[in-house]
Amino acid sequence: MSPILLQGGAGALFFLFGLLTLLVQLGIIVWIYSDAQQRSDQPAFLWAIVAFLAPLLGLVLYLIIGRNGY
Template sequence: MPSSILLQSGGGAGAVFFLFFLVTIGLAVWTYSDARRNSGHPAFLWAIVVFLAPILGILLYILLGRN
């Protein structure tokens, strides 16, 4: 019975948001480590761009940020 109450309360939306947040953090960490090796631009700024706008940020980094 408690599992059906949990599903009715919208618990799935929180799980999806948390998963999206974890993927965004992972992309920012990967971008930072990759930019330190393969970019002439500051790696910290690329990580911030990817964290704030994940899809656009990773596309910009791949197209413009890598040497």
Template sequence: MGIAAGVSLVVGLLTLLAHVLMIAWTYRDATRRSSHPAFLWALVVFFAPLFGVVLYLIFGR
């Protein structure tokens, strides 16, 4: 395994971690602050991570 493969692995894992953390944060925040179902907001963030968080911040709170 070369240096490029190792760097790619680390970047991929960090991206996956960020995605999971965005979903978890949105779900937890939506259960407290949103009148819409938190599960639906989590699905929006799952399918469109950055756009979904922006949508949640505009319409979900």
């Protein structure tokens, strides 16, 4: 098999992985923003900014300290 074909396949795989990662990050941001509008006393856009800057850490912080008990 040609090395050029293998390189193209690896590039496509990395592109798909990056696209999937981007979609998951955007989903986290949108979910945190919409949930914070309903369940948080803090401004929802600030939680969205936290999730934008650090998606996984922002999600964990929001779940621990951002949501109210109702």
